Amino acid sequence: MLEETMAITGSKHFDARLGSSRESAGSLRSMRGGRYLYALGGGLLTAFGLKRSGFGGAVIAGTGMFLVARGLLTKDSKRRGKGGLARQHSDHLRIDRSITILKSKEELANQLSRPQSFVSLFSHVRAIWDLGDGQFHCEVVGPGGAIIERDITVGIDDQGHRISWRTQEGEPACYSGQIVLIDAPGDRGVEVHVTVRYEVMPGDAEPRFLGGKARDLGELLADDLRRFKQLEECGETPSTSGQPRGRRRVGWLGETSFRQLSTEELVLSSRSEAMR
């Protein structure tokens, strides 16, 4: 399981900027899902076939064994394809997202200078406490949606254009990240590049699911950056929640208020209502 994660995140390192954890999570899921399905289905068929006697039973058991073998082989070939590459890299789930904001670097650096602001900036950061000396204790949502608590060290460069954090030496599963501010071309403002990395441990749930709304960490981070941009550029987060809408229950499938009006009805209404 860990090797698969490695294969995917490893390959994603090369197109890091817009690297999509959604894609990686998706392919991860399909690899695992397919393999399990083959193995499970094959196993059941084999067991069922072996319980039966005669030619029919043998055929069923044979098919089952073929499926089990196929499941295993599929897994192996995928590993062979990417494994070598992955092993040279990390065993981390890495998510990169960037956005361009029409503000100066100084204004954005000012907003980001307090790590406590990460709670409102990042939805995967649930709480953060200042321990002094650049040390913080934080609660973050990890792969699989589990809340993990870590002590982190935060470093900010002199101008505040690069902010990085990582779990302290000796902590078991590493969580780290960075925000880098770069001038965008022309008059477009500042590019905000964010990277978040988790060490994925064997046995961790798939990174795709964060429970509830089933959004993955990459989508979450993209939403976070969009919200940050909205607040910086227009002072509020556009929303439609709480606006009015029709509440009438939709009827049976195909039920509609549509009624073809007769020519007389239409001519009548167009005559009575027409202005010219």
Add this chain to the structure above:
Amino acid sequence: MKALCWYGKRDVRIEEVAEPTIINPRDAIVAVSSAGICGSDLQIWNGRTPSMRAGDILGHEFMGEVVEIGPEVHKVQRGDRVVVPYPISCGGCWHCKREEWSLCDNTNPNAWMAEKLFGYSPAAIYGSSHVLGGYAGGQAQYVRVPFADVGCLKIERDLDDEQVLLLADTLPTAYMAVEQAGIQPDDSVLVWGAGPIGQLAVSCARLFEPRVLIAIDTVPLRLQMARDYGGAQVIDESLGRKAVREVIEELTGGRGPSVVIAAASIESNGHGVGPRLEEHENGFETGLPSTLWDAIRACQKGGRVSIPGSYVSSVEKIPLGAAASKSLSFKMGHAHVHRYMRPLLERIEKGELDSSFVVTHKMVLSDAPVAYELFRQVDGCVKVLLEP
């Protein structure tokens, strides 16, 4: 309040719903005095727009009186009579600063959906699909207007609703289609489709004084309007493709028009020039947009094609071969309405421009379901105004 809610293909109902409230500090609430039914509303009504949800309130072309403002609204006040542009724009992003209002980065709460469909999200639009924000629309008694400082155009002179309502969408849409075609006095301009946008495209093109101005449609009333109000030479498309071609050649010295404005998009109504599209199972835009096809074929070599229509999903069978072989240029896009509202209002006030002639019907909001039918089926219906 009463509002027109969408429930499915050709299923719109007037319902009693809650009144809108201020959600964000830059919101205002407008009591609607008039709302138009637009071609793209018809597309939604026809179930051709993806990501609609049962109960959505329709309408993106509306005006009325400001009755409430949020704490961060400073340029409009209670009691102001305003026309509201259909794209919702924040005023603070790079595109808004460049007056590319319909490309606003920030106003679509469902930007992630639009990114899946378009790659990047344009500005949100009232009363349209959830891909474009899912904001409640203005075919209702009240509507919430986000970023009211950025959006609302105050009407201070004594002008009727039908003289200014179309500043919310139809008139700027037509004007932008004309402007971005870069019309010069030597140009020959062909407006294909004489619905509301086509009519106003003819009127706006007239302001640029092209040598030749032609309108094509099948509906006699529309042709008469384009001739009487826009001063265009008109061609009845029901003469057939070959005859139409011959008349166009005759009017353009055999060269074809140098500018074609394809003003009947996929959502246009069933009568007049419009799409003969094969409806796909999913009901979204597909098939052959015949107006676009005709427009591309008719256009002069090296000419410009301007497309004001609003397309949401994909359209197949665009004759790219003809376009490429003749080195045509294309311009399209949702109108940057805010950019054009004030200068166009000034022209209306001076009497240089009139958009009210396209309004053929005024109906009460409660009759909106009938109004949609009327718009769809009756030749004499060019533009309907709903009054709550």
